[in-house]
Amino acid sequence: xxxxxxxxxxxxxxxxxxxxxxxxxxxxxxxxxxxxxxxxxxxxxxxxxxxxxxxxxxxxxxxxxxxxxxxxxxxxxxxxxxxxxxxxxxxxxxxxxxxxxxxxxxxxxxxxxxxxxxxxxxxxxxxxxxxxxxxxxxxxxxxxxxxxxxxxxxxxxxxxxxxxxxxxxxxxxxxxxxxxxxxxxxxxxxxxxxxxxxxxxxxxxxxxxxxxxxxxxxxxxxxxxxxxxxxxxxxxxxxxxxxxxxxxxxxxxxxxxxxxxxxxxxxxxxxxxxxxxxxxxxxxxxxxxxxxxxxxxxxxxxxxxxxxxxxxxxxxxxxxxxxxxxxxxxxxxxxxxxxxxxxxxxxxxxxxxxxxxxxxxxxxxxxxxxxxxxxxxxxxxxxxxxxxxxxxxxxx
Numbered sequence: 112x113x114x115x116x117x118x119x120x121x122x123x124x125x126x127x128x129x130x131x132x133x134x135x136x137x138x139x140x141x142x143x144x145x146x147x148x149x150x151x152x153x154x155x156x157x158x159x160x161x162x163x164x165x166x167x168x169x170x171x172x173x174x175x176x177x178x179x180x181x182x183x184x185x186x187x188x189x190x191x192x193x194x195x196x197x198x199x200x201x202x203x204x205x206x207x208x209x210x211x212x213x214x215x216x217x218x219x220x221x222x223x224x225x226x227x228x229x230x231x232x233x234x235x236x237x238x239x240x241x242x243x244x245x246x247x248x249x250x251x252x253x254x255x256x257x258x259x260x261x262x263x264x265x266x267x268x269x270x271x272x273x274x275x276x277x278x279x280x281x282x283x284x285x286x287x288x289x290x291x292x293x294x295x296x297x298x299x300x301x302x303x304x305x306x307x308x309x310x311x312x313x314x315x316x317x318x319x320x321x322x323x324x325x326x327x328x329x330x331x332x333x334x335x336x337x338x339x340x341x342x343x344x345x346x347x348x349x350x351x352x353x354x355x356x357x358x359x360x361x362x363x364x365x366x367x368x369x370x371x372x373x374x375x376x377x378x379x380x381x382x383x384x385x386x387x388x389x390x391x392x393x394x395x396x397x398x399x400x401x402x403x404x405x406x407x408x409x410x411x412x413x414x415x416x417x418x419x420x421x422x423x424x425x426x427x428x429x430x431x432x433x434x435x436x437x438x439x440x441x442x443x444x445x446x447x448x449x450x451x452x453x454x455x456x457x458x459x460x461x462x463x464x465x466x467x468x469x470x471x472x473x474x475x476x477x478x479x480x481x482x483x484x485x486x487x488x489x490x491x492x493x494x495x496x497x498x499x500x501x502x503x504x505x506x507x
Contacts, residue, residue, distance in 0.1 A: 112208065113189040115150070117176040120168070122150050122189070133182040134175035135212035137246035137253075138167065139236050140330075141220060144187040151191075170260045171216055177278045180213060199349040206245045206341020215250035217243075222257040232263065232289075238296050241329035241338040247297070248304075249341065255289060264289035266304050298400060299323055316404045316450060317343070317366060318374035321396035333358045335393055344369070356391045360506075363389050364416055371411050374450040377402045377460045382483040388421060388462075388506045398485075402460070405449040412499070419476060420505040427500060428461070428488055439475045439500070441466050446502075447488060461486035467505060476503040 112125050114133055125131065145168050149159035159165055168185055175183040190201045209215060222231040232255075237243050247253070254277050255263040262277050264287040277284055294301045303315060320342055329335045333351055336358040340346060345365045350358070366375060376388055378395045390396060405411070414423035425446040443466065447459040463486065464477035 112184070112204075113147070113191075114182040114184055115168075115172060115189065117172040117180055117183050120150065120156075120172060122147070123182075130211075131182050132180060132213050133184055134171070134178065134180040134214045134216060135209055135250070136167075136171045136183065136185045136216050136218060137209075137237075137243055138218040139220060139240055139243070140187065141167075145185075147188050147191040148193070150188045167218060167220070170256075171218065174216060174256070174260060174277075175214075178214060179278075184208065184212070195349075202337050202349050203340065203346045205242075205338075206249050209246055209249035209341075210251070212250050212252075214252040214254065215246065217246070217253055217255045218258075218260075219255060219263070220258050222263070224257050224259050224261060231257075232292065233296050238293075239327055241324065241327045241335050244297075244324055244327060245338060245341050247293070247299075254286065262286055264292075266290045266293055297323065316374040316377075316402050317370065317372045318377045318396055318399035318402035318450070321375075321378075321390075321393055322398075322400040322402075324393040325395075325397040325399075327393070335359075336362050339393070359392050360389055364506075367414065367416060367421075371413055372404055372450075373411070373414075373448040374399070374402045374404055374460075376448060376462065376479075377450050379481050379485065380483060384483055385481045386479060387481070388479045388504050401453040402450055403453050403456075405451065405459075411449045416506065417503070419470060420503040422501065422503055424499045424501045439466065439502075440469070442475075444477070445486065445488065447490070452485065452487070455487055457490060458487040459490050461488050462504075464502075464504065470503065474501060474503060476505065478505045 112130055113122050114125060114131070115122060117134075141163060143162040144164040145159050145162055149155050149162070164187060168188065171185055172183050191197045217237065219232070219235045219237050221235050252265070254265045257263055262284065266289060277286055290301055290304055293299070294304065306314075324335070324339055327335070329338060331351065332355040333353060335355060337349060339362060343362070343366050345362060347361055347365050363375060378390050378399050379385070380395060381398060412424040414421055416422075425448070428445040428447070444464050445461045446464060447461055450460055451458055452460070463480045463482070465480055467476045467478045469475050
């Protein structure tokens with residue numbers, strides 16, 4: 112991990128556990144960002160000082176030094192992007208680096224000054240970018256700054272941790288709490304910003320976390336996926352050029368290998384019929400902000416991906432005589448997922464499945480068809496197959 116000396120701006124590499132206490136910057140990339148090569152060699156430093164991004168780097172290091180940090184991390188110049196191995200390691204480690212930082216400075220280049228917060232804060236591009244989602248949720252201490260490096264405020268979790276001040280011009284200043292404003296802008300509940308990142312990942316459903324990312328953008332399409340890995344505690348190879356759909360499919364399969372949360376299948380496209388078990392992009396979860404997991408883990412069964420499709424055991428709705436008798440050949444069925452909507456508790460989210468084929472042992476294989484709306488079914492009724500059935504569902 113490369114860090115900047117906050118006094119000299121020299122880069123220094125730290126390996127393994129030998130990483131000192133550091134501050135970290137969260138920002139939206141602009142024109143003329145300072146690179147690793149610019150800062151690594153002194154002969155390039157003078158040219159780097161002429162770049163617009165250098166002032167942002169200087170401001171971060173000056174604030175970090177004022178707050179007592181000897182080291183700072185800035186993504187533009189602390190990753191050697193010429194090395195694909197180093198870039199892959201950095202992307203896979205990014206969430207952890209933000210989580211372990213002493214303090215995160217959110218620099219809002221499009222908020223002119225602290226006095227214009229009311230009109231500029233909620234429209235800042237920082238709230239629309241893919242990478243900044245993990246940069247909001249991972250750190251334990253976040254301070255927001257306007258473009259002139261005047262502190263705007265911080266979020267409530269950090270007040271709970273007792274880190275509610277920042278040093279400005281040598282003076283300790285108590286900052287306002289902007290948790291409610293950030294929650295309203297991002298649609299991330301206040302309770303999520305009050306908890307640690309591990310607590311968030313433990314309670315918020317997969318679909319709910321995908322929803323947070325569904326309105327965010329990145330310059331490279333694959334980064335919409337790679338920026339979510341830490342939010343799901345996933346590591347995977349970085350393959351620029353594979354495209355959004357393939358990258359997102361890989362992410363979902365990695366999530367399924369670690370989690371039995373069936374809300375990963377709880378999505379639809381508004382007003383448009385579609386098919387497939389797996390979503391094609393985070394956009395498909397734009398209606399999933401109220402999806403919650405069930406609270407009865409013993410009712411869930413493990414599932415796994417195979418070369419046929421997803422192997423899973425699910426309860427079925429007995430909507431035809433054949434289904435009631437357990438005859439599924441050629442059937443169109445509905446199955447219940449162990450997740451629901453917050454405003455419809457007591458009703459499970461359902462999937463429509465069409466018979467596709469069967470394997471050599473007679474296990475039916477289905478294909479998922481999705482209407483442009485939720486399918487819900489009461490979980491308290493008795494019109495279900497008496498026993499859940501093991502089936503395969505094609506994942507595309």
